[in-house]
Amino acid sequence: MIVYLRIMRTKDDEKDSALFEATVKLVNEIGFASSSVSKIAREAGVSPATIYVYYKNKEDLLVSTYIAIKLDLSKALLRDFNDHLPIRDILRNVWFNMFEYISNNLEYYKFVEQFSNSPFSSLVDKQEVEQYFVPLVKVLQTGIEQKIIKNVNFDILTAFMYHPITVLANPGLCQDFELNAENIETAFTLAWDAIKL
């Protein structure tokens, strides 16, 4: 005899977020190559079949996780964003926000780095992700117009303004560097020296 009783049928936010965390954790620990659907399900405490209730397939799970983090990151970077401050102060604020985000969410950040450097990144709609960060680009544009920032290609500017942080915040890449306010301030000085006119 079969008994089949339930109350409620809504998707469970707890399961969804357990899957998110499990995905990030496993991919960081053992990489994309070894992170199977079964292992992620076990880590999240659900059945492998349940994943297919929330995501179309494994690829969807990974890409969704990436995009969710990117959105989260963009919000963190733009906290207390204020157009009217001096350019340097705006950038300094973003810089510190990023350090804070990475420090507090190292796992998320590591996932994003690994994802970005893998062929999975080609599955992401880049335009969608980039729009999250548009204000940051606009600041640089304004800086150029005001002759405060060097008038060079945007890719060059971001390579010096934003990318060094991702290195410095990665404990795997930096052995000596300690993530404290003083060091972050120092590093920002270099970033600013690089791009300022």
Next chain:
Amino acid sequence: MIVYLRIMRTKDDEKDSALFEATVKLVNEIGFASSSVSKIAREAGVSPATIYVYYKNKEDLLVSTYIAIKLDLSKALLRDFNDHLPIRDILRNVWFNMFEYISNNLEYYKFVEQFSNSPFSSLVDKQEVEQYFVPLVKVLQTGIEQKIIKNVNFDILTAFMYHPITVLANPGLCQDFELNAENIETAFTLAWDAIKL
């Protein structure tokens, strides 16, 4: 008494290098997750079993490939290395060597980036790899002593002196940036502005 002086059937250098190229190519195209031993073997035109004549296992193949590229890269960077030039000229030379290497060996470079950002990187004996690049660190050290370069943590200096190149040279990350002599010179200006006193 028995005397044996023979030349046995020896390992085939062509097979070895075919495996190297196949590994790089496939990992770049489909990632670690999908690059199976069988596929690599097929790409290299050998039997999957043959891989195990040359490498202990898949991990060994990947790690060996990584280390081989790192060694190759370090040699390229240190081409025409001359202690007696002014610091800025030495660094500028390395900077151009790196651009040249990445331009000519984009596949190798992409493999290294993906590898570095994956958990595979923990399998590498970092000390062994780092020693290849010791001269580059020493230049910065000298610069600090001569009060030409900012006296800050080495990790910070390299984050601005070497890391931006890896971003700029990656067509996946930079859509607008064109790899030509002028742009490279410009980018170096920013790097130097960042670290110089």
Next chain:
Amino acid sequence: MIVYLRIMRTKDDEKDSALFEATVKLVNEIGFASSSVSKIAREAGVSPATIYVYYKNKEDLLVSTYIAIKLDLSKALLRDFNDHLPIRDILRNVWFNMFEYISNNLEYYKFVEQFSNSPFSSLVDKQEVEQYFVPLVKVLQTGIEQKIIKNVNFDILTAFMYHPITVLANPGLCQDFELNAENIETAFTLAWDAIKL
């Protein structure tokens, strides 16, 4: 609150027993060396992957099969076991039970013999298996105390009381011996003559 009362798709007893029979059959026919998981699966009519739903790995399948037979055998030997009968009658009863079991389940018995003589046997928790046969050891003990059985090491007693059956019941080892009531009775006479005082 969510209430779940359901009966899930449950493991299939038929599959489990098909795997048991297939394992015994194949190992007897072609030996451990050639009995691959794939072949066992094919013989049982399931997918190779299904075996891993029921058993942790191949070793677990083999060991579990061995233990299951040993338990089955012990139950058969102790059928109609009655402490109060004369010692000789108890042992004679066990002796006949064993012959009957082996005759009716020659495949099981052959599997056990091959397993016991292979390095797989070291994987079994011997204490667990031996406890099944404790009553048989106790009978001998009682016989010694009552001065009916020779007061010698237990290993010697069992070597004569139980082991000869395993030889006689093995058609591969005995070409002339026919498994009939008269011969079994005769053989028991020798066993009894060996151990009685």
Next chain:
Amino acid sequence: MIVYLRIMRTKDDEKDSALFEATVKLVNEIGFASSSVSKIAREAGVSPATIYVYYKNKEDLLVSTYIAIKLDLSKALLRDFNDHLPIRDILRNVWFNMFEYISNNLEYYKFVEQFSNSPFSSLVDKQEVEQYFVPLVKVLQTGIEQKIIKNVNFDILTAFMYHPITVLANPGLCQDFELNAENIETAFTLAWDAIKL
């Protein structure tokens, strides 16, 4: 340029016996299932290809090893064999010879037991092997004719006269039993009691 110089071309007895010992050792340690040609070759210190100089194939190596041990064993059993002694003394002598052989060559004996209980045994020409032991059968025959030994099937007699030794000499099967002269004498008493009229 290839240099290929040798003196002598005869098969090397040392290699042959190294292969014999390696086969016995490995099969005892890891079983037939895991004893690959490569592992045996490595254990013997030769190339896998060399095995095929001495044996037709793997099966031939295993069967030859078995037969060699059986021949060796038969010679040991029949040491000091003397038709004219009383039956009991002849058998007692064989019994002690067997204990001695097994004690001194436990590895050989364990290999034989594992081989006999595996389907490999069907590959052996049984008649060839049995002829080595003909004198032992003849003794029993004589005993029956002289009305010293019970007139029962030969298989029964050997099951009590020879087989118990194989159990008692196996340390894996007997935990308490110690292989010393007194215990062996005792065990022989039981064997004799079993078969004597």
Next chain:
DNA sequence: AATGAATGAGATTTCATTCAT
């Protein structure tokens, strides 16, 4: 005779996904 290289075949096991409930 002896062997390191090479490999097709096949080993064990895990995969992503679907099914039945």
Next chain:
DNA sequence: TATGAATGAAATCTCATTCAT
């Protein structure tokens, strides 16, 4: 919605054997 069972496909790796020298 949720899941344990089930599986074809494919993963990594080892196998027995042959080849070229």
